[in-house]
Amino acid sequence: MAYAIIRTGSKQYRVSPGEVIEVEKLAGEAGSKVTFDDVVMHADGADVKTGAHLGAVKVTGEVLEQFKDKKVIAYKFRRRKGYHRTVGHRRRLTRVRIEAIEA
DSSP states (O other), rough: OEEEEEEETTTEEETTTTOEEEEESOOOOOOOOEEEEOOEEETTTTEEEEEEOSOOOOOEEEEEEEEEOOOOEEEETTTTTEEEEEEOOOEEEEEEEEEEOOO
């Protein structure tokens, strides 16, 4: 079984063809193609390549959708001071289907 470890959005993901992953927001509309050039490791059965041995390994995928993650709430509070603040945010994510690993 072939798989690769890619780096995108300052995180690393273990991917294989046909898999669906959620990564930090990427440019592109739903249905567009995306290529991940920053491949850290590639394994195909017993053949494992890392570092300088990778050559020109690329991982291609298709953007399925752009969406927002669940809301994360942070509540700030100082005891006995009457201070409290509620802040929150929703990360913007991209759902990608991995199509192929080109070695």
